Amino acid sequence: MNLPVVGAVLVTLTVGGGLVLARQRYVVVTVAGVSMLPTLAAGDRVLVRRSALARVRAGDLVVSRPPAGGRWDAMTLPTWLIKRAVAVPGDPVPGHVVLDVPEEPGAPVPPGRVVLLGDNPDESLDSRFCGYFRENQIVGVVVRCLAHGDPARSQNTTRRKDTSSCRT
Numbered sequence: 776m777n778l779p780v781v782g783a784v785l786v787t788l789t790v791g792g793g794l795v796l797a798r799q800r801y802v803v804v805t806v807a808g809v810s811m812l813p814t815l816a817a818g819d820r821v822l823v824r825r826s827a828l829a830r831v832r833a834g835d836l837v838v839s840r841p842p843a844g845g846r847w848d849a850m851t852l853p854t855w856l857i858k859r860a861v862a863v864p865g866d867p868v869p870g871h872v873v874l875d876v877p878e879e880p881g882a883p884v885p886p887g888r889v890v891l892l893g894d895n896p897d898e899s900l901d902s903r904f905c906g907y908f909r910e911n912q913i914v915g916v917v918v919r920c921l922a923h924g925d926p927a928r929s930q931n932t933t934r935r936k937d938t939s940s941c942r943t
Contacts, residue, residue, distance in 0.1 A: 800825055802914070803921060804838055804855060810893035810900070811836070811857055818924020821857070825915040828863070828889060835860045836917035837891060842905045855914055858891035858901050872896070875906040889913070 806819040814836070815821070823838045831837055837860045861869055862884045869890060870880030876890070884890060888907035893899020902908065 801918075802838075804857065804917075806857060806924075809898045810895050811859075812895040812898070814859075814894045815857060815920075816924055819920060820922040821917045822919040822921050823915040824918045826913070828887065828910040828913050831860050831863055831889060831913065831916060833860055833863055833866055837889070838914040838917065839891060839908050840912045840914065842908065842912065856891075856900075857917065858893055858899070858908075860889055861892050861902075862890040864888060866890075872903055874902050875904055876902070877906075 802823050802825065804821050804823050806815045806821065807817055809817065821836070836857060838855050838857050840854070841856050864884050864886045866884050867881045868874065868876060868878045868884055872892065874890060878885075884907070887910040889910075890902045891908050892901045892903065896903070
């Protein structure tokens with residue numbers, strides 16, 4: 776048996792397996808539209824960690840599938856949306872915006888649901904129009920800005936709790 780060949784094969788399999796696992800866990804998304812200005816602009820690229828609703832925290836940027844039905848059916852929507860989670864299960868329903876949800880402001884967000892809003896409310900279709908997003912619509916959480924549509928901008932964190940954002 777030729778040990779260098781066996782070693783090379785093992786290294787190749789290990790690296791290849793790692794890439795497959797990374798691909799299943801992470802996805803790169805290119806932002807389209809202006810609903811997340813000033814945080815994200817069209818052409819920005821973000822790294823998204825695929826994760827369940829249980830890992831989403833208020834303030835996170837979340838990638839989700841658009842809701843089906845209602846006003847959304849007549850619109851041409853992208854495959855995925857990027858919005859900010861403003862309330863997760865158990866959090867109070869926000870009262871600072873009018874949402875299309877049955878609960879009164881202050882009531883807890885039901886299990887398996889999340890309130891998502893765009894940072895640019897005048898240009899965002901979000902929970903104000905479609906109510907809660909469901910757990911099965913959540914793709915994952917933005918963990919990093921990789922590149923900006925305008926390379927002159929720098930990259931920072933994506934949490935509103937921090938003093939910085941993806942845009943500077």
